[in-house]
Structures are given as C-alpha cells and as structure tokens.
Amino acid sequence: MATHSARNNYMKLPATQQIARRFSNQTALIGVIGLGYVGLPLLLRFNTSGFKGLGFDIDEQKINALNSGSSYISHISHSQIKSAYDRGLRVTADFSQIKHCDALILCLPTPLTSDREPDLSHIIATIEMLAPYLQRGQIVSLESTTYPGTCEEELLPRLERTGLVVGEEIFLVYSPEREVLGDPVFEARDVPRIVAGYSRACLTLGTALYEAVTERVVPMSSIREAELTKLLENIQRSVNIGLMNEMKMVADRMDIDIFEIIDAASTKPFGFTRYYPGPGLGGHCIPIDPFYLTYKARLLGIDTRFIELSGEINRAMPSYVIQKTEWALRQQSKNISDAKILVLGLAYKKNVGDPRESPAIELIDLLTKQGADVSYSDPFLLTFPKMRNYQYSLVSTELSASILSSFDVVVLITDHDCFDFDLIQAHSKLIIDTRGRYRGAITNVVRA
Amino acid sequence: MATHSARNNYMKLPATQQIARRFSNQTALIGVIGLGYVGLPLLLRFNTSGFKGLGFDIDEQKINALNSGSSYISHISHSQIKSAYDRGLRVTADFSQIKHCDALILCLPTPLTSDREPDLSHIIATIEMLAPYLQRGQIVSLESTTYPGTCEEELLPRLERTGLVVGEEIFLVYSPEREVLGDPVFEARDVPRIVAGYSRACLTLGTALYEAVTERVVPMSSIREAELTKLLENIQRSVNIGLMNEMKMVADRMDIDIFEIIDAASTKPFGFTRYYPGPGLGGHCIPIDPFYLTYKARLLGIDTRFIELSGEINRAMPSYVIQKTEWALRQQSKNISDAKILVLGLAYKKNVGDPRESPAIELIDLLTKQGADVSYSDPFLLTFPKMRNYQYSLVSTELSASILSSFDVVVLITDHDCFDFDLIQAHSKLIIDTRGRYRGAITNVVRA
Numbered sequence: 001m002a003t004h005s006a007r008n009n010y011m012k013l014p015a016t017q018q019i020a021r022r023f024s025n026q027t028a029l030i031g032v033i034g035l036g037y038v039g040l041p042l043l044l045r046f047n048t049s050g051f052k053g054l055g056f057d058i059d060e061q062k063i064n065a066l067n068s069g070s071s072y073i074s075h076i077s078h079s080q081i082k083s084a085y086d087r088g089l090r091v092t093a094d095f096s097q098i099k100h101c102d103a104l105i106l107c108l109p110t111p112l113t114s115d116r117e118p119d120l121s122h123i124i125a126t127i128e129m130l131a132p133y134l135q136r137g138q139i140v141s142l143e144s145t146t147y148p149g150t151c152e153e154e155l156l157p158r159l160e161r162t163g164l165v166v167g168e169e170i171f172l173v174y175s176p177e178r179e180v181l182g183d184p185v186f187e188a189r190d191v192p193r194i195v196a197g198y199s200r201a202c203l204t205l206g207t208a209l210y211e212a213v214t215e216r217v218v219p220m221s222s223i224r225e226a227e228l229t230k231l232l233e234n235i236q237r238s239v240n241i242g243l244m245n246e247m248k249m250v251a252d253r254m255d256i257d258i259f260e261i262i263d264a265a266s267t268k269p270f271g272f273t274r275y276y277p278g279p280g281l282g283g284h285c286i287p288i289d290p291f292y293l294t295y296k297a298r299l300l301g302i303d304t305r306f307i308e309l310s311g312e313i314n315r316a317m318p319s320y321v322i323q324k325t326e327w328a329l330r331q332q333s334k335n336i337s338d339a340k341i342l343v344l345g346l347a348y349k350k351n352v353g354d355p356r357e358s359p360a361i362e363l364i365d366l367l368t369k370q371g372a373d374v375s376y377s378d379p380f381l382l383t384f385p386k387m388r389n390y391q392y393s394l395v396s397t398e399l400s401a402s403i404l405s406s407f408d409v410v411v412l413i414t415d416h417d418c419f420d421f422d423l424i425q426a427h428s429k430l431i432i433d434t435r436g437r438y439r440g441a442i443t444n445v446v447r448a
Numbered sequence: 449m450a451t452h453s454a455r456n457n458y459m460k461l462p463a464t465q466q467i468a469r470r471f472s473n474q475t476a477l478i479g480v481i482g483l484g485y486v487g488l489p490l491l492l493r494f495n496t497s498g499f500k501g502l503g504f505d506i507d508e509q510k511i512n513a514l515n516s517g518s519s520y521i522s523h524i525s526h527s528q529i530k531s532a533y534d535r536g537l538r539v540t541a542d543f544s545q546i547k548h549c550d551a552l553i554l555c556l557p558t559p560l561t562s563d564r565e566p567d568l569s570h571i572i573a574t575i576e577m578l579a580p581y582l583q584r585g586q587i588v589s590l591e592s593t594t595y596p597g598t599c600e601e602e603l604l605p606r607l608e609r610t611g612l613v614v615g616e617e618i619f620l621v622y623s624p625e626r627e628v629l630g631d632p633v634f635e636a637r638d639v640p641r642i643v644a645g646y647s648r649a650c651l652t653l654g655t656a657l658y659e660a661v662t663e664r665v666v667p668m669s670s671i672r673e674a675e676l677t678k679l680l681e682n683i684q685r686s687v688n689i690g691l692m693n694e695m696k697m698v699a700d701r702m703d704i705d706i707f708e709i710i711d712a713a714s715t716k717p718f719g720f721t722r723y724y725p726g727p728g729l730g731g732h733c734i735p736i737d738p739f740y741l742t743y744k745a746r747l748l749g750i751d752t753r754f755i756e757l758s759g760e761i762n763r764a765m766p767s768y769v770i771q772k773t774e775w776a777l778r779q780q781s782k783n784i785s786d787a788k789i790l791v792l793g794l795a796y797k798k799n800v801g802d803p804r805e806s807p808a809i810e811l812i813d814l815l816t817k818q819g820a821d822v823s824y825s826d827p828f829l830l831t832f833p834k835m836r837n838y839q840y841s842l843v844s845t846e847l848s849a850s851i852l853s854s855f856d857v858v859v860l861i862t863d864h865d866c867f868d869f870d871l872i873q874a875h876s877k878l879i880i881d882t883r884g885r886y887r888g889a890i891t892n893v894v895r896a
Binding site: 190191192216232235236237250256267300 | 666741
C-alpha cells in the first residue's frame with residue numbers, strides 16, 4: 001500500500017483528469033472485449049449513453065451476426081443492434097484495434113474446469129492478446145466474477161510486462177458485472193456499480209468510466225475486496241437456494257408444500273427473504289462462482305463448508321426430480337424407461353432464453369439415458385441449443401390439449417409466464433411441478 | 449381432513465359467531481399463560497386494545513412484581529404496568545381462574561434438553577394444569593415455536609381427554625409469536641400474524657382473536673404448516689448468520705474486513721440480504737428453534753444438514769473470539785491467563801437488556817476458566833443476571849478513560865448504541881471488535 005501512495009504522489013493529476021473528461025463528455029472510445037450475455041448489453045449501454053463503442057470477440061460468428069444487424073441474445077432485438085450501428089457502434093475480431101480505445105472492459109467467462117477449479121484461461125489468453133496493443137493512458141477493467149487476488153496475481157504482472165507503469169501509465173480496474181437477465185424491475189443503469197482500482201488514479205478513472213453509464217458507483221478500497229464482494233452476493237444466493245431445496249425435501253417427507261411455507265414466512269416484514277427451491281441451479285453464476293472462493297480458501301488452508309454443502313444439495317436436485325417422477329409413474333404402473341415425457345422449459349430461468357447450465361438439460365440427458373422418450377417445450381428456445389457437454393437435435397413442441405394428453409408425464413422445470421398453465425393442468429395425465437406453480441391438492445400434480 | 453369437514457357440518461355456526469363477537473367488541477376475557485418476553489407484551493397489547501386481560505404464571509415473583517406495579521423486562525416500563533392495571537389488567541398464579549377466560553394463549557418456553565432435543569415439558573405441564581378448568585367455548589392458542597406435529601400429537605389428545613370435542617366445543621389454535629425485541633421500526637400490531645386451527649371453526653375463532661390486536665392475519669391451511677413456517681423463519685436466519693461467520697473467517701485469512709464486503713454487497717438492489725457475523729448466536733430463538741426441525745426430521749429419517757452446519761459454526765464463534773484475543777495479546781507478550789479483560793455488552797442483542805443465551809456470557813465463562821480477570825460493562829444489565837448454567841456476582845463497570853486504560857484488552861460483544869465508541873477507541877490498549885463497529889485500519893483494533 002505504501003508503494004501506491006508513493007506512486008500517487010508522482011502522479012500527474014491533470015493527466016488523469018484529462019482522461020476522465022473523455023468519459024464525462026462521451027468522447028472516449030470504449031472497447032468491450034467478449035460480446036456475450038454481459039459484454040453485448042454493456043456495449044449497447046455505453047452506445048445509448050452517447051459513446052460510439054467498439055466491440056471485440058474472437059468468435060467470428062458473433063461479429064458477423066452483429067455486422068449483419070442481428071442479435072444472438074433473445075432479450076436484445078435486431079433493431080437495437082441496428083440503431084446502435086446508426087449511432088456509431090462497431091465490432092471486430094481484429095485485436096490490433098485495441099490501440100484506439102480509451103478503456104478496455106473485459107467481459108469474459110470464468111467457468112470451472114472438469115475438476116471444479118477456476119478456469120481463468122479466457123482471461124489470461126485475452127490479456128495476452130491485448131498486451132501488444134496496450135497504450136499509455138488506457139484503462140483495463142475486468143468485469144468477470146473471480147476469486148480475490150486474480151487481478152493482482154494474474155492481470156497485474158501481465159500488464160507490467162508491457163513496460164507501462166500500472167497505476168500511473170496504464171490503469172487497472174475491477175468492477176464486477178451485476179447484469180440481471182430479464183428482470184422487469186431493475187434497469188442496468190439503476191444497479192449500483194462496485195468499482196476498485198489498483199492505485200488511487202485507477203479508482204478515479206474507473207469511477208469516471210462507470211459513472212458514464214451508472215447512477216451510482218460504490219468505490220472500494222481494494223480490488224481484492226471488490227472481487228470478494230461479487231462472490232459473496234452469489235454465494236449467499238446459492239446457499240439460500242440450497243437451504244430451500246433441503247427444506248423442500250424435509251417438508252415433502254412431512255407432506256407439507258414448502259411453497260406455502262415460504263410464502264407465509266415472507267409475510268414477516270423483517271428478517272425473512274424469499275428464496276424458492278427448484279430443480280437445480282442454472283445460469284453462469286450461481287452454480288459456478290462460489291467454487292472460486294472454495295479454491296482460494298483451500299489454498300489458504302480453510303474450508304468453505306456452506307458452499308460445499310449447497311453445491312452438493314443443489315446438484316442433487318435433478319436426480320431428486322427424477323426420483324419423484326419415477327415414483328409418480330410407478331403409482332400408475334409405468335416406468336421411466338418406456339414413458340413419453342415432456343419437459344416444460346429449457347432455459348435456466350423463467351421468461352428468458354438462456355440455456356446455460358440449465359438443470360432442464362441435465363434432466364433431459366438423465367431421462368434419455370434411462371430410455372425415456374423425451375420432448376421439450378420452450379417458446380424462448382425453439383431449437384435445442386448447442387452445448388459443450390450435450391448434443392440433442394430436438395425442437396420445441398408446441399403445446400395443445402391433444403399434444404399434452406399424448407405424454408405420460410409433463411415435468412415443469414421452467415415456469416415461463418407465457419405457458420398456459422390451465423391448459424397444461426387440464427390435459428396432462430401427470431404433472432411433476434418443480435416450481436410450486438400449482439398449489440393445493442390437485443389430483444394430477446405431484447410436487448418435486 | 450374428511451373428519452374436520454364432517455365436524456364443520458355439525459358445527460352450530462351462530463355459536464362460533466357469538467364467540468367471535470366477544471373479540472371484536474372487546475368483551476372477551478383474554479388469558480395469557482406465561483408472562484415472559486412474549487406473554488407479558490402480548491397481554492399488554494390486548495389490554496391497550498380494550499381488553500381487560502388476565503395473566504397467569506407459576507412464578508410468584510413475576511406475579512408479585514406486576515401486582516406491585518413493577519416491570520421485570522427492560523423495554524417495558526413500570527408506568528406501562530400501572531396503566532394496564534388501571535384499565536383492568538390482572539395477573540395470578542391461581543390456575544382455577546382459567547375457567548373465566550374466553551381465550552387461553554400459551555406463551556411458554558420451548559428450550560432444548562442437554563442432548564439438544566426439544567424440551568416440551570413447559571407446554572405439557574401447562575396444558576395438564578389447565579385441563580381441569582377448561583370450559584366449552586374456550587379457545588386454546590399456542591404461540592411457542594415448535595416442530596410440525598406438536599399441537600396435534602401433544603396438545604390435541606390432552607384436550608380431548610377433557611371430554612370436550614376439539615374443534616366443536618373447544619378450539620385449538622396455533623399462532624407463532626413474531627415478537628421483535630427492541631425493534632424501533634416495527635410495531636407488534638403491524639407484524640402480520642400466522643394463524644392456523646384444528647378445524648375450520650378453530651381457524652375462524654383464532655382469526656377473530658388475533659384480529660383484535662393485529663392489522664393482518666395470515667390464515668394457513670393446517671397447524672403443521674404454521675408450525676413449520678415459524679421454524680423456517682428462524683432457520684433461515686441461523687443459516688445466514690452461520691454463512692457470514694464462515695465468510696468472516698475466510699475473509700480474515702485473506703486480510704479482508706467482511707463488514708466492508710457485506711455493506712458493498714448490500715448495494716445490490718435485488719438478491720442480496722444483509723446479515724452480519726458476530727461472536728455467536730444469542731436469544732431464545734435462533735440458537736435453539738432450528739434443532740426442533742432437526743429432531744422431527746431425524747424421526748422421519750432425513751437430515752437437516754444446513755441446520756447442523758450453521759449450529760456448529762455459530763457455536764464455535766466464542767472460541768474463535770478467544771483465539772483472536774489470545775493472538776492479539778501475544779503480539780503484546782501477554783497471556784489470557786494473566787490479562788485484565790473488559791467485556792463490552794452482556795445482552796445478546798444491541799440496545800436491549802435480554803441476556804438469554806448471550807455469547808457474552810459463555811465468553812466470560814471461558815475467559816474466567818482460563819484464569820483471566822474479567823469485568824463487563826452493560827448499561828442495560830447493571831448486575832450479572834441469574835442464569836441456569838452460569839453464576840457470577842459481577843456488576844457492570846462504568847466506562848471512563850481511566851477505567852478503559854486499566855484493562856489489557858476490551859472485547860466488544862454487543863455494540864449498544866449508547867456506548868461511547870470514540871472514548872473506547874481513544875483509551876483502550878487493545879480492542880477486539882466482533883461487530884464491525886470500527887472500520888479501516890486502526891492500530892489498537894483487531895477484528896474477530
């Protein structure tokens with residue numbers, strides 16, 4: 001820390017202010033690297049806030065799609081892309097363009113390896129691709145969720161190797177994304193932004209950068225704190241969902257509907273927060289991020305037992321759903337192996353078309369391996385998406401009375417509001433409800 | 449359930465309505481049994497809402513105190529007691545008076561045995577004491593937190609033994625207390641009330657009873673659901689505090705202040721709820737209630753792993769505080785065994801005088817056993833309270849610059865707002881802060 005202060009004393013403040021002014025008057029060129037679920041919306045947000053914006057991705061398909069005016073993310077329309085181009089947005093796979101940007105915002109995936117350890121390969125490969133083009137005065141901001149120490153241990157030395165003095169000549173910022181997929185209430189601009197910097201100048205410039213697109217920036221005193229903050233948000237969510245999944249199984253044994261209990265507990269105006277159980281975790285954050293902390297804690301010789309426990313319970317949920325399905329079919333003298341099964345909802349979350357880590361997909365895989373004849377219906381994913389671990393050439397089944405009645409069992413995984421739940425209830429032989437969509441005793445509904 | 453419906457058909461509805469009217473026009477005599485932290489405030493609430501109110505307790509000391517116009521609960525004033533008497537409140541240890549009451553509300557402790565199993569002895573002893581005096585038309589409502597099945601397995605058969613038909617002639621209600629100690633925001637009247645009844649008539653009458661003192665009654669379809677609801681509220685709290693305690697230890701190993709992280713995460717307007725770590729759980733609910741579910745689940749052959757884990761971690765917190773104290777003293781070449789230690793705060797919660805299950809008391813015990821010379825300061829508990837497991841003849845130390853500087857270490861356990869934290873920080877040699885009251889790097893403050 002002493003070295004930062006020393007650096008700050010030598011820092012030419014007017015230069016920092018000059019750079020900051022380019023963000024407040026929208027003349028800065030904002031480079032966003034990684035145009036996925038986080039990067040593309042962020043790039044569009046800068047663009048609608050008055051910046052031109054230059055997007056980078058190694059995936060030529062994404063670049064071509066955007067250049068031809070199409071969106072590949074279901075909640076972003078083609079016309080949004082076209083309007084952004086009209087306002088000067090450009091995207092490229094040519095990383096030499098990096099040199100023209102004032103800020104480089106890295107929106108890269110941080111998945112787990114098959115051993116459930118952090119996979120920083122996307123970040124490391126990207127920073128090495130950028131390095132040759134980095135310029136004095138640029139800001140490099142990482143938005144990916146990762147363990148405390150990543151920026152200082154992995155990014156800092158690679159930036160230092162450019163010969164530029166980090167914190168003085170080039171500025172390292174960490175600001176975890178808080179993108180909220182398909183949330184009707186919160187606009188991205190209204191969600192406060194955590195920002196931390198390697199030096200005081202880094203924090204000043206990071207704040208200037210994000211204030212251009214966010215109502216409120218929350219500065220933190222170190223990058224490691226900001227890294228842990230984002231993890232804690234997702235850890236709390238994972239643990240609370242895990243708790244509700246355990247409580248669901250306990251309540252089920254007592255023949256009590258956990259959804260009724262959660263709703264009643266939520267009437268307490270303090271001290272209780274509503275989380276629902278489900279068929280397992282999905283998405284790119286909650287099932288994965290907590291294990292980033294587990295990894296780092298283990299290196300320091302300390303356990304993260306809540307994370308391990310919630311991981312274990314949440315991962316067991318698809319099997320639990322299958323057990324309940326098996327049990328319910330058996331009551332009708334049927335087996336999974338020769339059942340015709342319709343999975344309702346493929347996306348990991350309602351009202352969006354994002355299939356990442358969706359438990360529906362694991363469920364389809366498990367049921368298919370047991371010999372079931374599995375179809376699915378999801379108006380947000382009309383064809384079964386390409387996944388790293390699963391390959392199915394399925395298309396979404398359109399729901400009707402006769403279609404529904406042709407299945408032995410309908411497994412409700414994602415309760416998109418656009419589903420006709422009355423139709424489903426009226427015409428399905430058997431419904432396995434993992435979302436508490438049906439309440440009270442209904443003869444053809446089994447909770448799972 | 450079929451039997452309930454049959455019963456309801458025979459129920460003389462006008463009679464139920466006649467009883468209900470006595471609650472809406474405040475002519476009913478409300479009997480509250482057990483005049484502790486829950487029962488006494490409830491009795492006063494009925495009294496200020498226009499009912500006379502008759503309190504029962506087997507503890508003659510409580511009866512005598514109230515009859516002489518004194519309160520024994522720090523947040524209830526003597527004048528509140530006197531005014532209630534002016535409005536007709538009476539209390540007695542004579543249980544034959546039971547027969548005059550329209551409603552009997554049981555506010556009894558449900559602690560754990562030394563084996564950490566539910567101790568229903570207070571409930572069972574009380575219902576057996578009541579039984580001889582029960583009358584046709586009376587409502588018996590239990591407010592104690594307990595496992596699903598308690599009312600139907602323990603209360604119901606004992607009520608049936610009176611010869612009165614439960615659900616028709618005598619009415620069994622369950623409505624878990626949601627008393628909030630020292631909360632400046634929520635008035636008891638504004639906190640919605642969960643109510644469940646053994647029959648539909650029971651629910652109707654329970655609703656009428658509590659609507660007399662509560663803005664909103666939340667009816668539930670069965671007593672077992674209402675029993676589980678209250679447990680879930682406290683389980684969620686216990687698990688979330690346990691999680692934050694674990695995260696505190698992880699963050700500490702990374703030299704990060706968890707309080708800064710929690711506050712930053714709380715700026716997320718959705719999906720994150722602020723819970724703080726601490727020196728261990730206290731009070732009569734959170735450390736105890738979750739194990740009521742553990743017990744019942746075990747009987748059904750199912751584990752409650754989140755409850756076990758949070759219990760384990762939360763119970764280890766006083767030892768963690770001692771380890772940190774030991775470490776900090778060692779930096780100054782001192783040992784706990786010959787240290788002069790001041791514990792700040794004895795109550796389990798800030799700004800109240802309730803010592804039940806307070807970790808401060810376990811801490812004082814552990815430190816004393818290690819040979820330390822321990823004092824405490826708590827303006828809400830001027831003398832060390834009588835406890836079941838601990839006996840200390842200590843009185844609260846008044847804080848001053850010279851007093852503070854005479855101690856080797858000050859351990860902040862309960863951060864009552866009335867403490868002068870600047871004075872404490874200015875004059876203590878060493879502060880162990882378990883509440884995140886001091887932020888940033890302060891030379892004489894160690895986080896624990």
